[in-house]
Every structure is written in C-alpha cells, then in structure tokens.
Amino acid sequence: xxxxxxxxxxxxxGHKELSENSQTVRLExxxxxxxxxxxxxxxxxxxxVKAGDxxxxxxxxxxxxxxxxxxxxxxxxxxxxxxxxxxxxxxDEAIAITVENDCEYEAVEGFGTPRDYAxxxxxxxxxxxxxxxxxxxxxxxxxxxxxVTVKDDSKIDYIICNGAECEPYITCDYRLMLExxxxxxxxxxxxxxxxxxxxxxxxxxxxxxxxxAAVAEACTGSEKISVVPLKKxxxxxGERMIIKAITGRKINSKMLPADAGCVVVNYSTLIAVAxxxxxxxxxxxRVVTVTGDAIKNPSNFxxxxxxxxxxxxxxxxxxxxxxxxxxxxGPMMGAAVYTADLPITKESSCILALxxxxxxxxxxxxxxxxxxxxxxxxxxxxxxxxxxxxxxGDYAAFEAAxxxxxIGCGCCTYVCPARRRLSQTITMAKRYVLAEKKKxxxx
Numbered sequence: 001x002x003x004x005x006x007x008x009x010x011x012x013x014g015h016k017e018l019s020e021n022s023q024t025v026r027l028e029x030x031x032x033x034x035x036x037x038x039x040x041x042x043x044x045x046x047x048x049v050k051a052g053d054x055x056x057x058x059x060x061x062x063x064x065x066x067x068x069x070x071x072x073x074x075x076x077x078x079x080x081x082x083x084x085x086x087x088x089x090x091x092d093e094a095i096a097i098t099v100e101n102d103c104e105y106e107a108v109e110g111f112g113t114p115r116d117y118a119x120x121x122x123x124x125x126x127x128x129x130x131x132x133x134x135x136x137x138x139x140x141x142x143x144x145x146x147x148v149t150v151k152d153d154s155k156i157d158y159i160i161c162n163g164a165e166c167e168p169y170i171t172c173d174y175r176l177m178l179e180x181x182x183x184x185x186x187x188x189x190x191x192x193x194x195x196x197x198x199x200x201x202x203x204x205x206x207x208x209x210x211x212x213a214a215v216a217e218a219c220t221g222s223e224k225i226s227v228v229p230l231k232k233x234x235x236x237x238g239e240r241m242i243i244k245a246i247t248g249r250k251i252n253s254k255m256l257p258a259d260a261g262c263v264v265v266n267y268s269t270l271i272a273v274a275x276x277x278x279x280x281x282x283x284x285x286r287v288v289t290v291t292g293d294a295i296k297n298p299s300n301f302x303x304x305x306x307x308x309x310x311x312x313x314x315x316x317x318x319x320x321x322x323x324x325x326x327x328x329x330g331p332m333m334g335a336a337v338y339t340a341d342l343p344i345t346k347e348s349s350c351i352l353a354l355x356x357x358x359x360x361x362x363x364x365x366x367x368x369x370x371x372x373x374x375x376x377x378x379x380x381x382x383x384x385x386x387x388x389x390x391x392x393g394d395y396a397a398f399e400a401a402x403x404x405x406x407i408g409c410g411c412c413t414y415v416c417p418a419r420r421r422l423s424q425t426i427t428m429a430k431r432y433v434l435a436e437k438k439k440x441x442x443x
Contacts, residue, residue, distance in 0.1 A: 002228055002229075003205075003238065004228060004229070004230055004231065004245040004246060005230060005231035005233055005245050006233075006244045006245050008014065008377055008378035008380065008382070008411070008415050008417055009233045009411060010376050010411045012331070014169075014207065014232075016168075016170075016171055016174070018169065018208070018291045018293075018298040018300060019169070019171045019290075019298040019300055019430075020369035021296075022123070022171075022175070023144075023175070024287055024301065025299045025302065025311075027176060027224065027307070027311070027312065027315050028076075028310055029076060029304050029306070029308070029311065030101070030425070031074065031100065031101060031305075031308075032098055032218075032308070033078075033098070033101060033308075033343070034097070034343035035061065035072050035099070035330060036086065036094075036095075036096045036345055037097075037105055037189050037347045038094040038349075039070075039072070039305075039347060040069065040070040040136075040141040040346060040420070041136075041140065042066060042067075042068030042069045042133070042142075042143060042146075043068060043069040044065050044069070045062035045063060045069060045070060045133075046065050046066060047061065047095065048060060048061055049061045049062075049097060050061055050078065051082050051083065052080060053079070053080045054077070054080075055079075055080060055099060056077045056107055056108040056111075057074060057077050058073055058074065058108040058281065059074045060072070060073050060131070060133070060282070061074050061080075061224065062097065064130070065394065067146065068143060070135045070144075070145070071130075071131065071132075072097070072305075073132070073284050074099060074284070075285060076102070076103075076105060076306075077101075077104050077105055077106040077107070079099065079102065080098070080099055081099065081100050082097075083097050084096060084098070086098075087124075088342070089335045089337055089342055089345075091337075096215075099306070104337065105408050108378070112279055113279070114278065114279060115128075115278055115279070117189075119276045120151070120182050120193075120277070122193070125193065126149060126194070128147045128378040129144055129186045129276055131276075131282065132272065132281070132282040133282050133283050133304050134269060134272045134273060134282075134283045134346075135175055135269040135283070135346045135347070136266055136269055137266050137286055137346055137347065137349070138237065138263070138266030138267075138269065138347075139161060139347050139349060141345075143267055144272075147264075147265065149437060150258045150263075151258075152272070153194060153195050153197075153374040154195075154197050155261055156195040156197065156261055156263055156339070157195075157197050157198050157261045157262075158198045158199060158201060158243075158247055158261060159182065159191045159192060159197065159262075159265070160202070160242060160244070160247075160262055160264045161203065161264075161265055161266075161267055161270050162203060162213070162264055162266050163203055163205075163208075163211065164203060164204065164205045164237030165237060166232075166234045166235055166236040167237070167329070167330025167331050167332055167349075167350070169289065169291045169292065169352050170289050170349050172268065172286075172289045172350065173268055174211050174266040175209035175287060175300045176268060176271060177208065177215055177300050178191045178210060178374070183270075184218070184223065185200065185215070185218045185219055185222070186278060187269075187271055187272075187274035188200040188225055188270060189225070190274060190277050190278075191263065191265070191270075191273065192225075199225070199341075200222075200225040200394060201226055201227075201228050202226070202228065203245065203246050203420060204214050205226050205230045205231070205232045205233075205236055205237075206229045206231060206232055207232040212227055212229055230245055230246075234332060234411065235333075235378060235407070238407055240252075240378075240379070241378055242264060243257060243260060243262050247260070247261075247262065249261070262405060264363050270284060278307060284302050285302055285307065285350075286302075286303065286344070286346065286348070287300055287302050288301050288344060288348055288350065288351065288409060289349065289351070290312045290313060290315075290350075290351045290353075291351075291352055291353075292353040292354050293325065293355050294322075294353035295317070295319065295320070296316060296318055296319065297314070297316050298316075298319050301315060301316075304394045305344060305345065305346060306307065306344075307343065308342070308397055309340045309341070309351050310340040311326070312351055313340055313351060313353070314342070319353060320355070323353040323355060324354060325352075325353075325356070326339075326340060326351075326354075327351075328348060328350070328351060329349060330350060331354075332409065332414070333351060333410060334350065334352065359419075362419050363419070365419065366418065367384050367418055367420060368417065372416065373412035373422055375415075376411040376412055376414070376415045376429055377407065378400075378409065378411065379405045379407060381401070381403075381405060383406075383423070384420070386398060386401055386403045386422075386425075387420065387421075387422050389401060389429075390403070390426060390428070390429035395429065395436070402434065403426060403429060403430055404434070406423075406426050406430055408423060410423040411423075
C-alpha cells in the first residue's frame with residue numbers, strides 16, 4: 001500500500017536504532033514519587049490528600065479541576081510526605097503530591113477487576129476513562145475523556161490511532177506495537193463502541209514495518225479496523241497532519257478534530273483506555289524511552305507515573321559521559337532541562353541525553369531569503385514574516401499573517417541555514433496573543 005502523507009515537513013535522522021530493539025523492561029521506583037497536578041492540558045488537578053495520609057495503588061489522590069482536566073492516581077502505596085510546589089520540565093512550578101513508596105503495592109479495592117466492555121453503556125465507558133485520569137500520552141496531554149465526549153456521536157466517522165512516532169529517538173510506542181498489539185486493538189474496539197458510524201484506523205510510519213505487521217495481524221477479522229502506512233516524515237504525528245494524510249480533511253486552530261468527523265488518540269493512550277475499561281486500572285504507569293549517545297544502554301522502561309527520571313537513567317547504565325544536553329521528549333519538540341531530578345508524567349515519552357549540544361555557540365545570522373522555511377512548514381505559513389512581526393511587537397500583523405496556525409513543530413528552525421530562531425520566537429508570540437485574548441474574554 002502506498003504510504004500516505006502531507007505536504008511540507010522535514011526528514012531528520014531517526015536514531016531509532018539506539019533503542020528500537022530494546023524490549024520493554026518493567027521498573028519500580030526506589031523511593032519518593034512526585035505527582036504533578038498539571039500533567040495535562042487544562043485546569044490543574046486538585047489534591048485530595050494531605051501530608052501523613054496513607055495512599056493505595058490506584059487511589060485517586062487528585063480530582064479533575066474542571067471539565068478540561070484529569071484526575072491523578074497513585075502508582076504505588078505509601079505515605080504522603082507533602083503537598084508542595086515542585087519544578088516542572090518547563091522550568092515553571094506546579095503543585096505536586098510527594099509519596100514515599102512503601103514497596104507493598106497494596107491496591108485500592110477493585111483495582112485490576114476484569115470488566116466486559118461489550119456489556120457497558122457509552123456513559124459507563126466514558127466514566128471509566130474519566131475516572132482513570134487518562135490524558136494524551138504522545139506529549140500533548142489532552143484529557144481523553146473530553147476528547148471522546150462530543151456533541152453528536154453519529155458525526156464521528158474516523159477513530160485514528162496516532163502510531164506515527166515521528167520524533168527522532170523515541171521508540172516507546174513502537175515497542176508497544178510489537179509487545180501489546182492486541183491491547184491497542186481492544187482499546188480501538190472500545191472507542192468504536194462509542195461512535196457507531198466510525199471506522200478505526202491505525203496510522204503507522206513506514207519505517208516501522210514490524211510494528212505495522214504486528215498491529216495488522218491483531219486486527220485480523222475486524223471489518224471496521226485497518227492499518228494505514230504513513231510516510232516517514234516529521235511532523236507526520238501532528239494531529240492536523242495525520243488527519244490530512246488519512247482522511248484528506250483539513251482542520252485549523254479554530255477547529256477540533258471532531259469538527260472534521262475525527263477522534264485522534266495516541267497508541268499508548270489507546271492501551272491505557274483498554275486497561276481502564278476492561279481491567280479497572282487507572283493511568284498509573286507508562287513506557288518511557290531512555291536514549292541518546294550519552295546513555296550507556298539505551299532502553300525502554302515500563303515505569304510508574306511520578307518516578308524520578310534519574311532512576312531511569314541509572315537503570316539504563318547511566319551516562320557514558322556527562323551530557324551537554326538533556327531533553328525530556330524528542331529533539332524537535334521536547335523540553336531541554338538542566339537536571340534529571342524531575343518526575344515522569346503522563347506525557348513523558350522519552351529522556352534524551354546527548355554528548356554534544358550541536359546548537360551551542362551557533363549565533364544566528366541575517367535571513368538569506370532562501371525560502372526553505374516556507375517549503376518546510378506543514379501549515380504553509382511564512383515563518384520569517386511571522387518572526388519579523390513578533391520581533392517588532394506587531395501582534396496584529398502577526399495574527400493577520402496566520403501566526404495562530406503555527407503548531408510549534410520546529411521544522412522552520414531545523415532547515416534554516418542562517419540558524420534563525422524562528423519556531424521559538426513564533427511560539428512565544430502565539431502564547432502572548434492567546435494570553436491577551438484570554439484576558440480580553442475575562443473582562
């Protein structure tokens with residue numbers, strides 16, 4: 001089958017070979033775990049526990065703070081040490097619950113109890129997803145219960161599983177394709193029960209032939225589920241890009257995928273849905289890739305949410321040498337950090353340690369008008385124009401030039417021979433404009 005794709009994008013080197021053949025290893029936390037209240041898009045979760053309380057595995061320790069929010073469950077049993085402000089991967093501070101692992105893993109009542117989703121109503125399935133605190137595990141962190149709650153179920157005709165995993169280095173979803181394909185198909189069947197007119201499509205990049213084969217085999221016998229190969233290209237896994245590639249439909253910043261008849265979920269998220277609905281297991285664990293040329297044994301680990309990232313690096317053999325750059329996520333859209341003393345969240349797909357920071361000391365020069373950023377932009381914007389309007393503080397011109405359509409993929413910065421910080425400037429300008437609009441709406 002011809003691999004589908006979108007116009008624009010770039011082809012960075014994948015570096016998947018470092019960890020793609022590393023079978024997922026289950027890892028437990030040695031000591032304290034930290035549960036951030038903002039590990040999803042929307043309102044932060046609200047703590048339900050206080051220092052001194054004993055919590056159980058699977059217990060809801062923080063409730064959703066609004067409609068667009070997600071609850072948080074304990075991934076171990078133990079005692080709450082504190083509810084305090086903690087640093088996040090972005091460098092900001094957020095309220096967090098710290099729990100000392102007692103290593104007993106005593107679970108809350110009903111944890112792991114099998115359920116037959118075929119006998120559950122739509123309302124019961126959505127409640128199970130909501131109570132599990134599931135949020136997008138591909139990096140976006142959008143609460144899944146909100147995503148699968150639309151105005152009219154009958155208007156959804158595509159459930160798309162985003163298995164592109166187009167960011168360089170990251171292989172956690174790929175390993176799950178090989179190791180848990182049937183779980184993902186179960187998750188897809190659960191969502192199809194919510195949307196009676198929909199078909200299910202697994203979109204997987206064609207650099208993962210073994211993953212495509214494993215998922216296709218798991219789909220055998222299903223008339224409503226198929227696998228569609230996607231061309232290896234970044235950002236193929238972007239929500240707008242994968243919708244365009246699979247359905248030919250376009251959405252913009254003023255639309256939701258549901259407006260185009262689509263619901264898009266990440267591969268790991270689909271497995272979390274299956275666990276929540278069929279086993280009554282909330283989102284308490286996820287698979288994380290630990291990789292990069294500064295990691296001794298690049299690996300994929302199944303870890304409890306809240307574990308310290310430094311423990312994962314230690315389990316991967318530690319550093320071959322002190323890395324010049326440490327990133328949470330991939331090199332294109334991940335967050336560079338100065339310490340590994342940070343908790344793993346629902347959104348954490350990768351810890352990337354690089355011996356050399358290839359961008360260090362490279363100062364930008366004047367634009368040479370080559371036009372490469374225009375051709376690379378998957379949204380067909382004019383990145384250099386957007387940067388110029390942002391630098392000038394002309395946010396009206398920035399918005400008029402469709403700056404709010406930028407998805408922050410970084411393709412423009414990647415291809416710029418003048419090393420202009422295009423994506424970074426545009427993203428900051430977009431945040432400013434959206435913040436001002438929010439202030440205006442609140443008056």
